[in-house]
Amino acid sequence: DQPPRLHRNFVYVSDGDGAVGSPIRVMQWNILAQALGVGVDNFVRCPLEALSWSRRKNLILGEILAYRPHILCLQEVDHYYDTFQPVLASLGYSSHFCPKPWSPCLDVEGNSGPDGCALFFDESRFELLDSVDIRLSAMMIPTNQVAVVTTLRCRSTGRYLCVVATHLKARSGWEWLRSAQGSDLLWHVQNLIRELSGDNSNIEVPLLICGDFNAVPSEEVYRRFATSPLGLDSAYKKLSQDGVSEPEYTTWKIRGTGECCSTLDYIWYTKDTLRVDAVLDMPDEEQIGPDRLPSYSYPSDHLSLVCDFSFREKE
Ligand code: NDP
Ligand code: CA
Structure with missing residues (x-):
């Protein structure tokens, strides 16, 4: 009785030559907290039944298993x-x-505990070196937003890979807070990478920062990431014709307050050490449907971002 999953294709892109190892598949996804979906969001065009945990759980796991990210x-x-x-x-x-x-899940009756960020990696592909939880600060003051930073070693190539999962403050009016949180995250990551490379500043550690930034590309926090000394670029720009534009949307929903279609989710990668090989395209408006997301065919109001990366050859 379930409608089919959204069909999406990988778009293969050219991002230079010289890669080592087989591609690493990365998925970034705000899966929509169960407590927020039923208790806070007010998705007026989504039937309650489509929000049941048993249905959503199967669709979320189905999406992950369809792509099998590393x-x-x-x-x-x-x-x-x-x-x-x-x-x-x-x-x-x-x-x-x-x-x-x-x-905010804790304010919802019948909640299943707090929501947060989770970072998973394929153990056959990577070995864990270290993982730290970070509570993001804004001008020295701790905030309600967090990040998981996991450092891995690729078992086949021996290369290091630092991966971050984060979720910045939501809603308009908080652009300054997202910017401060982003700066704090960049500062933490820079320090971690400096520690990892020891005295040898020539060692470049490939880095992936995945998140729901709750910020459109014109926001200050986006600019901070795009111009950071870490040398980051946003992988989904590769999907556009010109190669420099973000997709039109990564989230599309209708709440009581109106329709919201915007780009808030990103996969940042270090362009000197990683190469984008493929990007999963975005479903079009017709596939998403008139009631938008979530729906019986898709369990979250945010779309998953999936990319294949390779390590670039060292110079
Ligand atoms: P955020 O503003 O970052 O939003 C939290 C969640 O709400 C996000 O997952 C976000 O989803 C979602 N959201 C965003 N816009 C809307 C919307 N219009 N309608 C419904 N949901 C939306 O919240 P904070 O983390 O800063 O936490 C604020 C909340 O936390 C307070 O409202 C309070 O409930 C609780 N709180 C409780 C405290 C306590 O003492 N018990 C202290 C501090 C906070 P997305 O990212 O997808 O947009
Ligand atoms: Ca949400």
Whole structure:
């Protein structure tokens, strides 16, 4: 009785020559916290039944299994211990979860605990070196937003890979806070990478920063990432004709307050050390349907971002 999954194709892109190892598939996805979806969001065009956890759980796991990423960054995870950690562990993933300090899920009756960011990696592909949870600060003051930073070593190439999953403050009016949180995250990551490379500043550590930034590309936090000394670029720009534009949307929903169609989610990568090989395209308006997301065919109001990366050859 379930409508088919949204059909999406990989678009193969050219991003220079000289790669080592087989591609690394990365998925970034705000899966929509169960407690927020039923208790806070007010998705007026989505039937309640489509929001039931049993349905959504199957669709979320189905989406992950359809692409089988080696690295999976999720936001709004409020079923880590009872669902994602055990199910994905049985499929060979190791993971880390960082709950938000004051998750809004806790205000919803019948909630399943706080939501947070979770980072999963395929244990057959990567070895864990270190994982840290970061509570993001804004001008020295701790905020309600977090990040998981996991450092891995690729088993076949021996290359390091630092991966970040984060979810910045939502809503308009908070652009300054997102910018401050982004700066704090960049500062933490720079320090971690400096520690990792020791005294040898020539060692460049490939870096992926995946997140729901809650910021459109014209916001200050986007510009901070695009111009950071880390040398980051946003992978989904590769999907555009000109190669420099972000997609038109990564989230599309209708709440009581109106329709919201915007680009808020990103996969940032270090362009000198990683190469984008393929990007999963976005479903078009017709596939998404008139009631937008979530729906019976798709379990979140945010679309998954999936890319294949390769390590660039060292100079
Ligand atoms: P955010 O503003 O970052 O939003 C939290 C979640 O709400 C996000 O997952 C976001 O989803 C979603 N959201 C965004 N816009 C809307 C909308 N229009 N309608 C419904 N949901 C939306 O919140 P904070 O993390 O800063 O937390 C704020 C909340 O946390 C407070 O409202 C309060 O409930 C709770 N809190 C409780 C405290 C306590 O003492 N108990 C202390 C501090 C906070 P997305 O990212 O997809 O847009
Ligand atoms: Ca949300």
